[in-house]
Amino acid sequence: MTGRRFTADDPDRKRWQDPEQILSSIGLREGMVFVDMGCGEGYFAIPAARRVRNYGKVYAVDINAESVARLAAQAEKEGLKNLISRVGEAENTRVCEGCADIVFFGIDLHDFRDPVAVLRNAKLMLGPEGRLADLDWKDEPMEMGPPLGKRFSIAKASRLIESVGLRIQTVQEAGPYHYLIVASH
Numbered sequence: 001m002t003g004r005r006f007t008a009d010d011p012d013r014k015r016w017q018d019p020e021q022i023l024s025s026i027g028l029r030e031g032m033v034f035v036d037m038g039c040g041e042g043y044f045a046i047p048a049a050r051r052v053r054n055y056g057k058v059y060a061v062d063i064n065a066e067s068v069a070r071l072a073a074q075a076e077k078e079g080l081k082n083l084i085s086r087v088g089e090a091e092n093t094r095v096c097e098g099c100a101d102i103v104f105f106g107i108d109l110h111d112f113r114d115p116v117a118v119l120r121n122a123k124l125m126l127g128p129e130g131r132l133a134d135l136d137w138k139d140e141p142m143e144m145g146p147p148l149g150k151r152f153s154i155a156k157a158s159r160l161i162e163s164v165g166l167r168i169q170t171v172q173e174a175g176p177y178h179y180l181i182v183a184s185h
């Protein structure tokens with residue numbers, strides 16, 4: 001990730017992005033399996049693990065070993081045994097086939113070296129009723145976030161998601177700076 005890294009419960013980020021609200025809006029509930037690709041230090045993965053509780057599972061994958069170590073330490077501190085973290089490239093990592101209720105991308109689809117390969121993997125991990133949730137930066141000038149040239153517009157992200165054979169279900173605003181696309185088989 002270029003720029004600042006955010007731990008779970010970061011108070012500055014919470015001012016402009018509420019993870020609980022986003023996890024609610026994608027329907028994450030107790031008992032579900034949640035896969036967080038490009039999880040960073042767990043801004044979404046940690047609250048997701050608290051939410052799915054012991055009956056559910058969170059798989060958190062990131063290419064950055066240092067971020068994964070920090071996330072794992074936080075999970076251990078909180079006794080979140082349902083969080084399984086892994087260092088890996090999203091392009092080549094599948095935590096399972098057909099197990100996921102939700103595969104989540106937290107402001108990172110535009111960061112991946114090969115987003116189509118990552119989306120293909122996501123599709124294979126989704127269960128029959130599973131949903132892919134892509135939260136990302138709006139493609140417009142603003143005081144924070146990645147350079148405009150790096151961002152994916154809603155149209156571009158939708159095209160990429162559809163290119164792997166998933167169907168867009170909803171597109172909505174997620175706070176002042178982000179959009180949220182939900183897709184399924």
Ligand SMILES: C[S@@+](CC[C@H](N)C(=O)[O-])C[C@H]1O[C@@H](n2cnc3c(N)ncnc32)[C@H](O)[C@@H]1O
Binds near residue numbers: 063064088106
């Ligand atoms: C903008 S950060 C978002 C982190 C986290 N999702 C969040 O919302 O705080 C993007 C993350 O994607 C990770 N990343 C970039 N390329 C990756 C890849 N090919 N495979 C896995 N993770 C990757 C980075 O290490 C970084 O942690």
